[in-house]
Amino acid sequence: MTLTRAACEALDRDDPLAARRALFDLPEGLIYLDGNSLGALPRNVGERLGHAVGQEWGRGLIRSWNAAAWIDLPARVGGKIARLIGAEADEVICADSTSVNIFKLAAAALMMRPGRKVILSEPGNFPTDLYVLQGLAAFAGDVELRTVPADQIAEALDDSVALLLLTQVHYKSGRLHDMAALTARAHEVGALALWDLSHSAGALAVDLNGCGADLAVGCGYKYLNGGPGAPAFAFVARRHHEAFRSPLSGWMGHARPFEFVDAYEPGQGLARALCGTPPVLGMTALEAALEAFDGVDMGQIRAKSMALGDLFLELVEQRCAGHGFEIACPRDARARGSQVALAHREGYAIMQALIAREVIGDFRAPDILRFGFTPLYVRYVDVWEAVERLVQVMESGQWREARFHQKAAVT
Ligand SMILES: Cc1ncc(COP(=O)(O)O)c(C=O)c1O
Structure with a gap:
């Protein structure tokens, strides 16, 4: 034609x-x-940010943590992203960058699979995914990052593997992995699957729960239109919330951050995946941007x-x-x-x-x-x-x- x-x-x-x-x-x-x-x-982001800066910050000052519900932003924005990626609202939290979330979730996965020392990925995965895993392996000392070409992943999954980390849509070639099949294969050998959805969220009909995914991360500034350096998101399937421990156990992830006690105690549900104070302006921009998906x-x-x-x-x-x-x-x-x-x-x-x-x-x-x-x-x-x-x-x-x-x- x-x-x-x-x-x-x-x-x-x-x-x-x-x-x-x-x-x-x-x-x-x-x-x-x-x-x-x-x-x-x-179009709505400028006005929303103007309000957050002029009114909430300028006039409300510190009161806005409660009055403007700034403190709820990570869970609220996460909940709005959830619908786009086939997750429940309480399974997604908005926080940090994708790189930092990879570190938190991969380390948590290692803790959830004690005795297993291998993280499996593929060569040519987005550099930050590999770099963060290299850093995690060096820090942990006895963890090995193993990379095998895409067509050998299913075979390379064995009972030494704690975690399979893949980017669903390859950043350069655009190639799409079969998330359901690879997650199922990871589960067959007792490994967890962590999906980087940076090039999927907002562009594909992602179905994390339909695929049985354990963990996922992704960017807020690509198809979600949250603006340069927008905060990222993390997904942890509800069945893993209880066992999930963030290695970056900051005060915002504490069960009662405003009691200021010395001992860390993980917060309820995915609140425990938070580390420090949320970037309010960035999250406000992302929250407004997500309205473009309303009803889509x-x-x-x-x-x-x-x-x-x-x-x-x-x-x-x-x-x-x-x-x-x-x-x-x-x-x-x-x-x-x-x-x-x-x-x-x-x-x-x-x-x-x-x-x-x-x-x-x-x-x-x-x-x-x-x-x-x-x-x-x-x-x-x-x-x-x-x-x-x-x-x-x-x-x-x-x-x-x-x-x-x-x-x-x-x-
Ligand atoms: C697959 C993938 N993961 C992660 C990132 C970036 O992570 P961060 O926002 O931490 O820079 C990108 C950026 O292009 C990406 O393509």
């Missing part, structure tokens, strides 16, 4: 999520395909996400042949998250030239151009236009200009 701009416009007219785009403040003419890295700004069917999100990715790849195949791109993500949408990856030797410069034409994706070394599709605000016509501008970059040879080869600190 020959794809046309008019066909894309027709898809937008029929899109049940089309109206959600108006909830976001997107610059006119800009095509934003990087919501998998930093979500766009929801995650099945519709997933269906649109797959359609946008397929459209992009079909257009690239039709229009960019001969320009040296290789598809570096699963071609089958069912095996892919909400992003696509193209490999190209000159990927960095091509992405910079594309950004100069107001199409924002990103680059991941050594050669991957990454494009993320946030179904709440990306239109089919944006995909059309993005590929149109990619064709212009390639046909004009504009990416060869020296300015597009200057490496910035963040790619």
